[in-house]
Amino acid sequence: MHTCPRCDSKKAETVSKSPVEGAWEAYQCQHCFFTWRSSEPDTITNPEKYNPSFKIDPAEVETAVQVPAVPKRKN
Numbered sequence: 001m002h003t004c005p006r007c008d009s010k011k012a013e014t015v016s017k018s019p020v021e022g023a024w025e026a027y028q029c030q031h032c033f034f035t036w037r038s039s040e041p042d043t044i045t046n047p048e049k050y051n052p053s054f055k056i057d058p059a060e061v062e063t064a065v066q067v068p069a070v071p072k073r074k075n
Protein backbone atom coordinates (compact mmCIF):
# COMPACT_ATOMS: atom_id res chain seq x y z
CA MET A 1 0.00 0.00 0.00
CA HIS A 2 1.08 3.55 -0.75
CA THR A 3 -0.04 6.97 0.47
CA CYS A 4 -2.09 8.92 -2.06
CA PRO A 5 -0.44 12.31 -2.81
CA ARG A 6 -3.83 13.92 -3.45
CA CYS A 7 -6.03 12.76 -0.55
CA ASP A 8 -3.40 11.33 1.84
CA SER A 9 -5.29 8.09 2.33
CA LYS A 10 -3.17 4.96 2.56
CA LYS A 11 -5.29 3.07 0.07
CA ALA A 12 -3.20 3.31 -3.08
CA GLU A 13 -2.34 0.06 -4.80
CA THR A 14 0.15 -0.89 -7.47
CA VAL A 15 -1.84 -1.25 -10.69
CA SER A 16 0.88 -1.66 -13.30
CA LYS A 17 4.62 -2.18 -13.71
CA SER A 18 6.98 -1.23 -16.51
CA PRO A 19 7.77 -3.83 -19.19
CA VAL A 20 11.42 -3.30 -18.28
CA GLU A 21 11.57 -4.47 -14.70
CA GLY A 22 12.24 -1.78 -12.11
CA ALA A 23 11.82 1.24 -14.42
CA TRP A 24 8.51 2.41 -12.90
CA GLU A 25 5.33 1.31 -11.19
CA ALA A 26 1.87 2.85 -11.55
CA TYR A 27 -0.32 3.36 -8.51
CA GLN A 28 -3.98 4.14 -8.07
CA CYS A 29 -5.71 5.45 -4.97
CA GLN A 30 -8.69 3.24 -4.20
CA HIS A 31 -10.40 6.12 -2.43
CA CYS A 32 -10.18 9.11 -4.82
CA PHE A 33 -8.89 7.25 -7.93
CA PHE A 34 -5.87 9.49 -8.35
CA THR A 35 -3.39 7.59 -10.51
CA TRP A 36 0.31 8.28 -10.85
CA ARG A 37 3.57 6.71 -11.84
CA SER A 38 6.63 6.36 -9.64
CA SER A 39 8.80 8.05 -12.29
CA GLU A 40 6.88 11.35 -12.09
CA PRO A 41 8.43 14.35 -10.27
CA ASP A 42 8.13 14.42 -6.49
CA THR A 43 5.62 17.27 -6.77
CA ILE A 44 3.28 14.52 -7.98
CA THR A 45 4.50 11.45 -6.12
CA ASN A 46 5.26 12.90 -2.67
CA PRO A 47 2.18 13.77 -0.57
CA GLU A 48 4.15 16.49 1.23
CA LYS A 49 5.22 18.20 -2.00
CA TYR A 50 1.98 17.81 -3.93
CA ASN A 51 0.48 21.23 -4.75
CA PRO A 52 -1.80 22.06 -1.78
CA SER A 53 -4.27 23.74 -4.14
CA PHE A 54 -4.99 20.36 -5.71
CA LYS A 55 -5.29 18.39 -2.47
CA ILE A 56 -8.71 17.01 -1.62
CA ASP A 57 -10.39 16.12 1.62
CA PRO A 58 -11.00 12.35 1.59
CA ALA A 59 -14.34 12.90 3.36
CA GLU A 60 -15.59 14.90 0.39
CA VAL A 61 -14.96 12.22 -2.21
CA GLU A 62 -18.32 10.54 -1.74
CA THR A 63 -20.21 13.79 -2.23
CA ALA A 64 -18.21 14.81 -5.31
CA VAL A 65 -20.65 13.30 -7.78
CA GLN A 66 -20.63 16.06 -10.39
CA VAL A 67 -18.63 15.12 -13.45
CA PRO A 68 -18.20 17.91 -16.00
CA ALA A 69 -19.96 17.16 -19.28
CA VAL A 70 -17.92 16.56 -22.40
CA PRO A 71 -18.67 19.49 -24.76
CA LYS A 72 -20.06 18.83 -28.23
CA ARG A 73 -17.66 18.46 -31.10
CA LYS A 74 -17.16 21.65 -33.05
CA ASN A 75 -16.96 19.91 -36.42
Ligand SMILES: [Zn+2]
Nearest residue numbers: 004007029032
Ligand atom coordinates in the same frame (compact mmCIF):
# COMPACT_ATOMS: atom_id res chain seq x y z
ZN1 LIG B 1 -6.52 9.53 -3.04
